[in-house]
Amino acid sequence: xxxxxxxxxxxxxxxxxxxxxxxxxxxxxxxxxxxxxxxxxxxxxxxxxxxxxxxxxxxxxxxxxxxxxxxxxxxxxxxxxxxxxxxxxxxxxxxxxxxxxxxxxxxxxxxxxxxxxxxxxxxxxxxxxxxxxxxxxxxxxxxxxxxxxxxxxxxxxxxxxxxxxxxxxxxxxxxxxxxxxxxxxxxxxxxxxxxxxxxxxxxxxxxxxxxxxxxxxxxxxxxxxxxxxxxxxxxxxxxxxxxxxxxxxxxxxxxxxxxxxxxxxxxxxxxxxxxxxxxxxxxxxxxxxxxxxxxxxxxxxxxxxxxxxxxxxxxxxxxxxxxxxxxxxxxxxxxxxxxxxxxxxxxxxxxxxxxxxxxxxxxxxxxxxxxxxxxxxxxxxxxxxxxxxxxxxxxxxxxxxxxxxxxxxxxxxxxxxxxxxxxxxxxxxxxxxxxxxxxxxxxxxxxxxxxxxxxxxxxxxxxxxxxxxxx
Amino acid sequence: xxxxxxxxxxxxxxxxxxxxxxxxxxxxxxxxxxxxxxxxxxxxxxxxxxxxxxxxxxxxxxxxxxxxxxxxxxxxxxxxxxxxxxxxxxxxxxxxxxxxxxxxxxxxxxxxxxxxxxxxxxxxxxxxxxxxxxxxxxxxxxxxxxxxxxxxxxxxxxxxxxxxxxxxxxxxxxxxxxxxxxxxxxxxxxxxxxxxxxxxxxxxxxxxxxxxxxxxxxxxxxxxxxxxxxxxxxxxxxxxxxxxxxxxxxxxxxxxxxxxxxxxxxxxxxxxxxxxxxxxxxxxxxxxxxxxxxxxxxxxxxxxxxxxxxxxxxxxxxxxxxxxxxxxxxxxxxxxxxxxxxxxxxxxxxxxxxxxxxxxxxxxxxxxxxxxxxxxxxxxxxxxxxxxxxxxxxxxxxxxxxxxxxxxxxxxxxxxxxxxxxxxxxxxxxxxxxxxxxxxxxxxxxxxxxxxxxxxxxxxxx
Numbered sequence: 001x002x003x004x005x006x007x008x009x010x011x012x013x014x015x016x017x018x019x020x021x022x023x024x025x026x027x028x029x030x031x032x033x034x035x036x037x038x039x040x041x042x043x044x045x046x047x048x049x050x051x052x053x054x055x056x057x058x059x060x061x062x063x064x065x066x067x068x069x070x071x072x073x074x075x076x077x078x079x080x081x082x083x084x085x086x087x088x089x090x091x092x093x094x095x096x097x098x099x100x101x102x103x104x105x106x107x108x109x110x111x112x113x114x115x116x117x118x119x120x121x122x123x124x125x126x127x128x129x130x131x132x133x134x135x136x137x138x139x140x141x142x143x144x145x146x147x148x149x150x151x152x153x154x155x156x157x158x159x160x161x162x163x164x165x166x167x168x169x170x171x172x173x174x175x176x177x178x179x180x181x182x183x184x185x186x187x188x189x190x191x192x193x194x195x196x197x198x199x200x201x202x203x204x205x206x207x208x209x210x211x212x213x214x215x216x217x218x219x220x221x222x223x224x225x226x227x228x229x230x231x232x233x234x235x236x237x238x239x240x241x242x243x244x245x246x247x248x249x250x251x252x253x254x255x256x257x258x259x260x261x262x263x264x265x266x267x268x269x270x271x272x273x274x275x276x277x278x279x280x281x282x283x284x285x286x287x288x289x290x291x292x293x294x295x296x297x298x299x300x301x302x303x304x305x306x307x308x309x310x311x312x313x314x315x316x317x318x319x320x321x322x323x324x325x326x327x328x329x330x331x332x333x334x335x336x337x338x339x340x341x342x343x344x345x346x347x348x349x350x351x352x353x354x355x356x357x358x359x360x361x362x363x364x365x366x367x368x369x370x371x372x373x374x375x376x377x378x379x380x381x382x383x384x385x386x387x388x389x390x391x392x393x394x395x396x397x398x399x400x401x402x403x404x405x406x407x408x409x410x411x412x413x414x415x416x417x418x419x420x421x422x423x424x425x426x427x428x429x430x431x432x433x434x435x436x437x438x439x440x441x442x443x444x445x446x447x448x449x450x451x452x453x454x455x456x457x458x459x460x461x462x463x464x465x466x467x468x469x470x471x
Numbered sequence: 472x473x474x475x476x477x478x479x480x481x482x483x484x485x486x487x488x489x490x491x492x493x494x495x496x497x498x499x500x501x502x503x504x505x506x507x508x509x510x511x512x513x514x515x516x517x518x519x520x521x522x523x524x525x526x527x528x529x530x531x532x533x534x535x536x537x538x539x540x541x542x543x544x545x546x547x548x549x550x551x552x553x554x555x556x557x558x559x560x561x562x563x564x565x566x567x568x569x570x571x572x573x574x575x576x577x578x579x580x581x582x583x584x585x586x587x588x589x590x591x592x593x594x595x596x597x598x599x600x601x602x603x604x605x606x607x608x609x610x611x612x613x614x615x616x617x618x619x620x621x622x623x624x625x626x627x628x629x630x631x632x633x634x635x636x637x638x639x640x641x642x643x644x645x646x647x648x649x650x651x652x653x654x655x656x657x658x659x660x661x662x663x664x665x666x667x668x669x670x671x672x673x674x675x676x677x678x679x680x681x682x683x684x685x686x687x688x689x690x691x692x693x694x695x696x697x698x699x700x701x702x703x704x705x706x707x708x709x710x711x712x713x714x715x716x717x718x719x720x721x722x723x724x725x726x727x728x729x730x731x732x733x734x735x736x737x738x739x740x741x742x743x744x745x746x747x748x749x750x751x752x753x754x755x756x757x758x759x760x761x762x763x764x765x766x767x768x769x770x771x772x773x774x775x776x777x778x779x780x781x782x783x784x785x786x787x788x789x790x791x792x793x794x795x796x797x798x799x800x801x802x803x804x805x806x807x808x809x810x811x812x813x814x815x816x817x818x819x820x821x822x823x824x825x826x827x828x829x830x831x832x833x834x835x836x837x838x839x840x841x842x843x844x845x846x847x848x849x850x851x852x853x854x855x856x857x858x859x860x861x862x863x864x865x866x867x868x869x870x871x872x873x874x875x876x877x878x879x880x881x882x883x884x885x886x887x888x889x890x891x892x893x894x895x896x897x898x899x900x901x902x903x904x905x906x907x908x909x910x911x912x913x914x915x916x917x918x919x920x921x922x923x924x925x926x927x928x929x930x931x932x933x
């Protein structure tokens with residue numbers, strides 16, 4: 001691990017977002033003679049990753065930028081460090097250090113003076129996200145809070161402030177929204193249509209968008225509210241505002257509310273509110289013993305008088321025969337995909353089978369790192385690990401497409417899948433118009449040996465079936 | 472729902488680009504982590520239900536004030552200052568920690584008041600402290616440039632907000648070079664001060680009392696469009712003051728004295744500074760004591776400490792070490808000769824002029840060691856840390872944008888941008904006087920300290 005020349009440097013006061021630094025790290029890692037490179041903010045998670053790569057990181061704070069490069073020799077190290085500077089300079093936007101020209105806005109409050117009616121999209125690290133979101137509310141603007149790691153009491157305070165002003169807080173940890181046709185975060189490309197969605201889950205929303213799109217039903221708006229909105233603490237503050245907005249929209253014929261079941265003390269309140277609206281609402285509360293998202297999509301289609309299609313499956317191009325293992329290993333980038341797959345599997349296999357379901361979008365894997373829909377590194381490492389584990393019988397993965405997601409997830413995932421000896425099932429959540437070209441992604445994943453489903457629940461059932469030895 | 476017409480994106484650029492690819496314009500925020508250790512306090516204060524309204528009221532209160540010059544009178548009369556009482560610039564300080572220029576000014580002040588015959592004899596007086604006392608100007612509704620020493624016999628400008636009757640005070644400006652406020656106390660310095668008390672003050676009083684009240688806020692509006700930023704350049708303001716007072720001044724006393732007064736005022740381009748400062752003080756004092764407001768109401772230095780006071784934290788000073796200015800030196804002086812930052816004159820920046828209005832004063836950018844693009848950028852940058860703009864005080868070269876007004880402690884902590892102050896530099900050693908002028912900022916740590924107190928108060932309110 002320690003061969004070659006190693007350079008580890010802390011830059012205090014330097015900052016770039018995790019997606020940008022991912023790109024920088026990739027640029028540097030691609031330099032001839034560079035064996036490993038990571039440029040990242042020094043969060044505890046990133047320091048773990050750096051240590052895992054064999055770098056010693058000196059005492060630091062999460063506000064320091066770490067530049068870590070291991071190279072074959074001095075010359076390669078020099079090239080690598082030059083590439084760090086070049087890549088950082090390339091991503092630095094113009095206007096950062098102007099003299100006399102327009103100064104860059106440093107806070108949302110400042111930007112909103114120039115753009116007073118903007119919707120605010122916040123994806124800074126958690127503690128600062130609340131502060132930026134309050135700027136939006138102070139300026140009378142709705143806000144989408146992509147950021148996670150926000151404590152629930154802060155979420156409550158923020159949403160109370162918004163409710164008092166008739167404003168919408170989408171989030172925190174809101175990965176997906178479609179507002180009047182504009183996709184925000186990891187939104188899929190959908191046609192306008194009669195459905196409006198209120199979703200406590202980003203990937204749950206995306207699954208519904210993908211299934212409805214396949215069935216030929218469009219969506220006008222899909223408003224995220226954050227996974228805890230219907231908890232007792234938050235009390236559905238954002239859900240009510242989102243429902244109110246969609247009810248006011250004449251183009252919305254049917255509202256779908258996707259969430260875990262509300263806390264008992266919230267349920268009656270929300271149901272009463274739903275009953276007071278002029279627009280019908282389909283409640284899709286997910287959980288053990290309840291319909292999954294595919295069933296919810298089918299219910300929506302029937303309610304609108306549409307035919308329910310057969311959800312597409314692409315069969316693998318190469319057989320993975322597997323070995324003596326007995327366990328299902330699910331590695332997910334979408335939290336709701338993970339939960340849904342686990343519930344499906346447990347309904348068939350029971351809860352004590354020792355099967356694995358990991359959500360790499362969970363807070364513990366994203367502090368100071370890009371979401372796994374953008375940065376697949378950590379899941380790919382785990383994929384190699386479960387593939388090498390003799391107890392693994394079947395691997396279940398999700399791939400989520402849309403704006404903001406990895407531009408070509410199959411490029412790295414398909415070769416990795418090809419190395420997995422066990423059968424692999426993939427739920428590919430996306431629409432035909434997504435920028436990644438869903439059908440090409442499906443073809444590449446299938447060619448590598450994965451069975452590819454549009455329905456996440458369908459993929460989970462198939463994975464369970466494969467455990468039983470069904471080819 | 473309507474498609475958003477524009478999006479403000481803060482955070483990952485990828486998400487901003489995804490919006491742009493859908494043909495919706497994006498305004499990007501150049502976000503960076505806040506000052507270390509401030510994250511939790513920033514959240515607490517952001518979510519304080521009092522904050523937004525308190526800041527709106529604080530800013531409106533400042534902008535509502537109209538400062539008029541209503542009188543000129545000795546400090547003993549208008550401040551009730553008694554023999555042995557000395558006011559000084561900046562936050563509270565005792566003799567033992569006082570810097571050279573403050574000590575020099577106190578020694579000269581003691582001699583001026585006749586407490587000692589030779590200024591140097593006053594050292595023992597201040598060391599014992601038994602018959603003298605030091606108090607910040609700010610605690611008496613007063614501001615003082617540089618050392619800011621005020622003694623009972625000094626004559627003061629009296630400014631009033633006629634709507635409320637509130638008043639603010641400042642001494643008369645002595646000119647540049649070897650002067651008391653820069654710590655000089657030689658016989659010529661004291662002789663000039665005696666003339667100011669015996670001739671200048673009484674004549675100005677007669678003129679002011681015989682004239683309509685002079686609209687100091689209005690003069691500030693005009694001078695900002697005439698190349699003054701009202702801290703290091705007060706040339707146009709001084710001439711407008713003369714314009715307003717001269718008709719009454721010429722018949723106020725002995726013609727020779729009147730001529731001396733006109734010559735003295737006309738020869739001192741900084742004369743108006745001592746009216747700009749109390750006008751700013753009067754405006755900012757209107758925002759004091761507004762619970763929940765994060766607006767800075769005073770920035771002041773005593774030559775040792777730099778202190779700020781905040782609308783929502785009462786009379787508490789948040790202090791740190793005063794910094795050395797970066798700028799140009801007079802004659803043979805150099806950095807080793809300069810004392811750290813001193814004076815209440817940063818009240819001008821607190822009110823949105825001085826360094827904050829640098830864009831409107833390109834004539835002096837070289838005097839403080841800058842360039843014209845720097846000046847434009849400085850004013851624009853200060854908008855990032857202020858609550859609003861002053862619609863009366865406009866900067867023509869920036870399309871008549873109002874000056875950046877109301878420094879917000881939270882914005883300073885969020886952006887790391889420190890208030891930019893234009894300042895004169897006093898000699899480090901008592902008695903030297905002015906050695907240069909330049910640009911300076913407060914010590915960064917006083918803003919997180921103020922934020923922490925604001926957060927404590929918000930938590931205590933629940």
